[in-house]
Amino acid sequence: MRVLVFFDLPVTTSENRRAYVHFRKFLLKNGFLMLQESVYCKLALNSTAVNAIVENIHKNKPEEGVIQLLTVTEKQYAKMDIIIGELKSEVLDSDERLVIL
16 A cells, blocks of 8 residues: 655745755655656555554644555555656757867
């Protein structure tokens, strides 16, 4: 099973930013992997482990913001369709502006 955590936390004040950083570090320290900026995922062996993960997130939630949890089976997770757009690079691959001294 996988536990997906989606969150939208305010970062308007310094206190909000501290809470955001603290929550993100909590997720990483507890074995979550970042899928997107506010989407994290963790593998769980069974429903007992899922319940412990959910309870731990409830205990460490920030005061403000929205956190959503979704539990899916490994089979459902494997069916995730990943679509990647065109990657843009800031590196120039041409010698048009090459200056020879």
